[in-house]
Amino acid sequence: MDIGSEYLKIVIKRFKEAKVTAEKAIEQLTESELFWAPNEESNSVAIIVKHMSGNMVSRWTDFLITDGEKPFRNRDDEFMGDIQTKEQMMELWEIGWNTFLNGLKSIEEEQLLKTITIRNEPHSVMQAIERQMYHYSYHIGQIIYVAKFLKSSDWKTLTIPRKK
Template sequence: MGIGQELLTSAIGTFKSAKRLGDRTIERLSDEELNRTPASESNSIAIIVKHLHGNMISRWTDFLTTDGEKPTRQRDAEFEGEPLTKEELLRLWESGWDTLFRALEQLGESDLLRTVRIRGEAHTVIKAIQRQVSHYGYHVGQIVYIGKLIRNGQWDSLSIPKKKP
C-alpha cells in the first residue's frame, strides 16, 4: 500500500470514528433531547445534524468535478426549521455520511494531488479532506458535549471513562 492509499485509509478511519461517536450519542437521546438548545446562542443536536448533512451533500457530491459549495445548498436554512424526530434526524445523518464515504471510496492515490474547489477556493484533494475532518470533528464534538450536558450525571462515557473513587 502506497503512502497515498494509507492517507485515504486513515481519513476514512477518522471519519468513521467521528461518526461512531455521533451515532452513540444520538442513540442515547430522545426526540425532545435531540432538539433541545442548551443556550440561547447554541444549536441543538438536530440543527448540527442538519448542518452536517447539508455540508456533506454539498461537499462530497461530484467531489472531483464540481465546487464543494453547490448553488442548490441553502446553508442558512440548515440552522432553522421545525424540530425533527430521531428517525428524520437519522435519515439525514446517514445520508450525509453515506455520500462522504462513497466519494472517498472512489478516490485513488493518483487523485490526492488533484485540485478541487470549495467556495471557489482551490484545494488539493488532501487539503479538502483535512478541512472536512476538522469541520466534522468540531461538530461531532459539539454533539457529544451537548449530549453530556443534557444527560448530565446519567452519561456513560463513549471512550475511556474517568476513574471514579
Template sequence: MTLQELAGIRKQFEYYRQMVDKTVLLLSQDELNLKLNEESNSVAMIMRHITGNLLSRFTNFFTEDGEKTWRNRDEEFADGIYDRHELITNWDKAWNVLFTTIDSIDEENIKCIIKIRNQDHTVAEAFYRQLAHYPYHIGQIIFIGKMIRNAEWQSLSIPRNKSNAYNQTKFDNPNSDTHFADDFLNK
C-alpha cells in the same frame, strides 16, 4: 497524500460519525431538539448542518464546487422540531456520500485539484479541512448530550478514571500498527 493515509482519514471519519451515532442513541426526540439557551444550537440543528455540509462537499467531489448552489446553510441552523427518523436517514445518506467518495479515490484522481467556494484545494486539503470541521461540531453534539444526560451519560471512549487501565492494556500487548479508532469502532 497516499492511499494509505486516506484509509487512516476514512477511519477517523468513521470514528467521529460513530461518536454522534452513540450520542443520538442516548437522547430522546425532545432532547435532540433541545436548545440550552437562545444562542445555542440543538443536536438536531448541528446534525442538519453536518449533513448539509457532507452532501455539499462530497457530491460530485471531482467535478463541481464543494459549495453547491442547492445548499441552504442558513436553513440548516433554523429553529424547529426535527423528526428523529428523518434526521438519522439524512445523516446516514450524507455519510454514505462521503464514504463513497473516499472509496472512489485512486492513484490518479488523488492528484486532482478540487474547488470549495471557488478556492483550489488538493484532495488532501479538502479532506483535512473537513476532518477539522466535523469534529468541532461533533464535540458540540457530545457536550450537549453530556449536559442533557448528566449522571446518565455513558462514556463514548475511555471512561473517566480508566485511563491508566486502558493504557496498561496497550503497553501489555506487542507494538501495533492498527488505527486508534479500531478500539472504539463498533463497540
C-alpha cells in the same frame, strides 16, 4: 507501503470512528433532547446534524468536477429547526455520511493532489479531506458536549471511563 492509499485507508477509518462516536452520544438522548438548545444563538443536536448533512452532500457530490458549494445548497436553511423527529434527523445523518464516505472511497491515490474547488477556492483533494476532518470533528464534539450536558450523571462514557 503506498503512502497515498494508506492515507485514504486511515482517514476513512477515522471518519467512520467519528460517525460511530457521535451516534453513541445521539443514542443516549431522548427525542426531545435532540431538539434542545441552551439559547437562541446555540444549535440543537438536530440542527448540527442537519448542517453536517447539508455540508457533506454539497461538498462531496461530484466533488472532483464541481465546486463544493453547490447551487442547491442553502446553508442558512440548515440552521432552521424544521426537523420534527429523530427518524427524520437520522435519515439526514445517513444521507450525508453515505455521500461523504462514498466520495472518499471513490478517490484514487493519484487524485490526492488534484486541485478541486470549495467556495471558488482551490484545494488539493487532501486539503479538502483535512478541511472536513476539522469541520466534522468540531461538530461531533458539539454533539457529544450537548449530550453529556443533558445526560449528566446518566451519561455513558464513549471512551475510557475516568479512573480506569
